Amino acid sequence: MNNRAVIVGLVLLSLVGLLYFINRDGNKYKWNRTYRLGENEPYDLSIFYETIKTEYGGQFDEIKDNESLTDNTKDINPGNADIYMFVGRNCYLTADEAAVLKDHVFEGGTAFISAAGMPEALLDAFPLLKNSETEVNDYDSFPVVFRHKQANPSRVVFYHYNRLIPESRGWLTFQSFTKPEETDFSPGSEDPTGLAIVSANSQKGPDFICIYHGSGKLFLHANPVMFGNVYQTLPYGRAYLSNVLRHLPGNRVVFDRGAGFPKKDAVTSENSNMLDFIKGEPALWYAWQLLLVSVVLFLVFAGRRKQRGIPVIEPPANHTMAFVDAIGRFYKNEKQNALVYQREWNQFVSFLQQQFRFRLKSLNEEELKKLSDKTGVSIKTIEHVVSVHEKYRHHESLSAAELTETNKAIGRFYEEYRKNYGKSGNTKRTAKSA
Numbered sequence: 507m508n509n510r511a512v513i514v515g516l517v518l519l520s521l522v523g524l525l526y527f528i529n530r531d532g533n534k535y536k537w538n539r540t541y542r543l544g545e546n547e548p549y550d551l552s553i554f555y556e557t558i559k560t561e562y563g564g565q566f567d568e569i570k571d572n573e574s575l576t577d578n579t580k581d582i583n584p585g586n587a588d589i590y591m592f593v594g595r596n597c598y599l600t601a602d603e604a605a606v607l608k609d610h611v612f613e614g615g616t617a618f619i620s621a622a623g624m625p626e627a628l629l630d631a632f633p634l635l636k637n638s639e640t641e642v643n644d645y646d647s648f649p650v651v652f653r654h655k656q657a658n659p660s661r662v663v664f665y666h667y668n669r670l671i672p673e674s675r676g677w678l679t680f681q682s683f684t685k686p687e688e689t690d691f692s693p694g695s696e697d698p699t700g701l702a703i704v705s706a707n708s709q710k711g712p713d714f715i716c717i718y719h720g721s722g723k724l725f726l727h728a729n730p731v732m733f734g735n736v737y738q739t740l741p742y743g744r745a746y747l748s749n750v751l752r753h754l755p756g757n758r759v760v761f762d763r764g765a766g767f768p769k770k771d772a773v774t775s776e777n778s779n780m781l782d783f784i785k786g787e788p789a790l791w792y793a794w795q796l797l798l799v800s801v802v803l804f805l806v807f808a809g810r811r812k813q814r815g816i817p818v819i820e821p822p823a824n825h826t827m828a829f830v831d832a833i834g835r836f837y838k839n840e841k842q843n844a845l846v847y848q849r850e851w852n853q854f855v856s857f858l859q860q861q862f863r864f865r866l867k868s869l870n871e872e873e874l875k876k877l878s879d880k881t882g883v884s885i886k887t888i889e890h891v892v893s894v895h896e897k898y899r900h901h902e903s904l905s906a907a908e909l910t911e912t913n914k915a916i917g918r919f920y921e922e923y924r925k926n927y928g929k930s931g932n933t934k935r936t937a938k939s940a
Contacts, residue, residue, distance in 0.1 A: 539731055541595045543763065548736035551593060557738065557747065558591070558759060565758040573764045575603040582610050587722075587756040589616045592765045593730050596623035598772040599765055604628040612720030616756050620727035622678060623774030625765070632717055632724070634701050640678045640728055643710050648677040648729075650713055652705045652749055662746045664732055678728035679711040704753060716753070725753065843904035847912045851895060854916050869896070882926035883919055891915045 539549040546552055559566045569578050575590075582588050590607060597619050599607065604627035611617050619628075629635040649663040664677070704725070706712040717724040727750070737743030858864045862880045866873065869892050878885045894915040898904060904912070 539595070539734070541593075541730055541734075541766075543594075546735060549731060549734040551730070551733055551735070553735045553738040554593065554733040554747065555761075558761065561751065562759045566761065567758070568761040569764045571763050571767060574769070575599065575606055575762060575765065578760070579606050582606075582615065582760055583758070587614055587616060589618060589754050589756040589759045590762065591618045591754075591759050592762045593620040593733055594766040595621065595730065596768075596774040597621040597625045597628075597765050598767065598769050598774060599625035599627050600769065600772045601627045601631075603765075603772075604631045607724075608632070608719065611717075611722035611724050614721035616723050616725070616754055618725040618727070618754055620730040620733065621774070622676075622728070622730060624726065626773045632719065634717060635726075639681045641681045641710065642676040642678060643707070644676055648707060650705045650707055660745075660749065662742050662749075664729075664737065664743075677707070677710075677713070677731075679707055679713050680715060680726075680728060681711055714750070723755070843906065843909040844898075844901055847898060847904055847909060850913065850916060851899070854891075854919070881919075881923055883922045887918050887922055891919050 536547045537549065538547075540547055542550045542552070543555045544550075544552060567581055569575060569581075582590060588610075590610060604625060607617055607628060608631045619625075624638075624640075629638055645666070647663055647665045649661055651661045700718060702716045702718070703712040704714040704716055706714070713728045715726050717726070731737075732743070732746060738747065855866060858866065858877070858881075862877075864877060864880055866877075874885060874888050874892065877883075878888055881888075894912050898908060898912060901908075
C-alpha cells in the first residue's frame with residue numbers, strides 16, 4: 507500500500523467520524539424544514555396532521571399522494587361547505603386543478619393553503635393575486651398578531667430552533683397587498699368581493715390572508731413551518747393552530763397530499779434552487795458533502811496528467827508525386843479551375859501561417875508591408891498576388907489562361923522566397939549574409 511492510499515483512507519475515516527459525531531444522540535433530530543407528514547422530526551407536520559384528523563373525526567378525508575384534485579372533484583361538496591386543505595413546503599396545482607378549486611370556493615366552499623411556494627396557476631386564477639409577491643425575513647423570532655373578528659385579538663411569537671446545522675430562519679410575508687402599517691383591521695372592514703388580512707407581522711406585513719370569491723373563501727398562509735412538530739408540542743403553537751382553525755367554516759376537511767409532489771405543468775412561486783432542496787434533506791446533504799470531498803481528493807491525488815509514450819504516426823501510404831498528378835488530372839478533366847485556384851490559395855495562406863506565424867487578417871497596405879518584411883519577398887510581388895486574388899476569388903469558373911495567371915503570381919512569390927531564404931518548406935527563417 508502506497509502513501510497516497512494511506513492518506514486517502516485517513517481522510518475518509520475522518521469524514522466518517524465527523525458524520526458520526528454530528529448524528530450522535532446529542533443531535534439525534536434533524537432540524538431542517540422538511541414538512542413531512544408521517545415523521546417526527548422537529549419541522550415535520552405529523553402532529554398537525556394527526557390533530558386535524560382527530561378534530562374532524564369521521565368528517566376527514568384526503569387525496570392520496572398519487573392522486574390529483576381533478577380526479578376527486580366528487581369528494582368536495584361546496585354545498586356542505588367542505589374545506590379543501592393543503593399544508594406543506596410547496597403546493598403544486600395545474601391550471602385544471604386551480605379551476606376546480608376556484609369553482610369550489612365560488613359555490614360556497616372553503617380552501618386553506620399553507621405553503622412557502624404557492625401554486626402559480628391558482629394565483630393567476632384570482633385577479634387580486636396575479637401580482638402577489640412574498641418576502642423572506644431571516645429572523646430568530648417572528649411575532650404575528652390576529653385582528654380578525656373570528657379570532658380573539660392575540661399576539662404569538664414563533665422562535666427559530668436549530669441544533670449545530672445552519673438552517674434557514676426565513677419567515678414569509680405577502681408584500682403586494684397593503685403597507686405594513688395597514689395590516690391590522692377591525693371587525694366589519696371585510697370586503698365581500700376583495701381581500702382581508704387575518705394575521706400579520708406589524709413590521710413586515712401580512713402572513714395570513716383571505717380572498718372572498720362568490721359565496722366562499724380562499725385562505726392563503728405563507729408559513730407552514732408554524733404547524734411544525736416543534737411548535738405543536740408547545741402551548742402557544744397549539745393555541746395558534748386553534749385560532750387558525752376558527753377561521754375555517756365547514757364540517758368536513760379534504761386534505762390534499764398529492765399537491766405536495768411536483769407534476770407536469772404545475773409550478774410554484776418559491777424562489778429556491780437545487781442546493782436548497784439538497785440542504786433540506788439530511789441524507790442528500792451528507793452525500794453532497796462526501797461528493798465534494800471525493801472530488802477534492804481526486805484533484806489532489808489523481809487529477810495530475812499521467813505521462814504516456816508519444817505514438818509514432820505512420821506517413822500516408824500514397825505520398826508520391828503520382829498521387830499529386832492524379833489529383834491534378836482529375837481537376838483538369840472536370841474543368842474545375844476555380845476550385846484548383848481556391849485550393850492553391852488556401853495552401854498559400856497555410857504556408858504563411860506555418861512558416862511565419864502570419865495570418866492575413868486583411869489585405870491593406872500595412873499588412874502587406876509586414877508580410878514583405880517577414881518573408882523577404884518584394885512588396886510589388888505580394889501586391890500582384892493580392893490583386894490577382896481579388897480579381898478572381900469570386901469567380902465560379904476560370905479559364906485555363908486565368909488559372910495560369912493565378913499560378914504564375916503565387917509561383918513568383920515562392921520563387922523569390924526560395925531565392926532569399928533557401929528551399930521552400932524550411933521551418934526557420936535564415937538571415938541573409940551581410
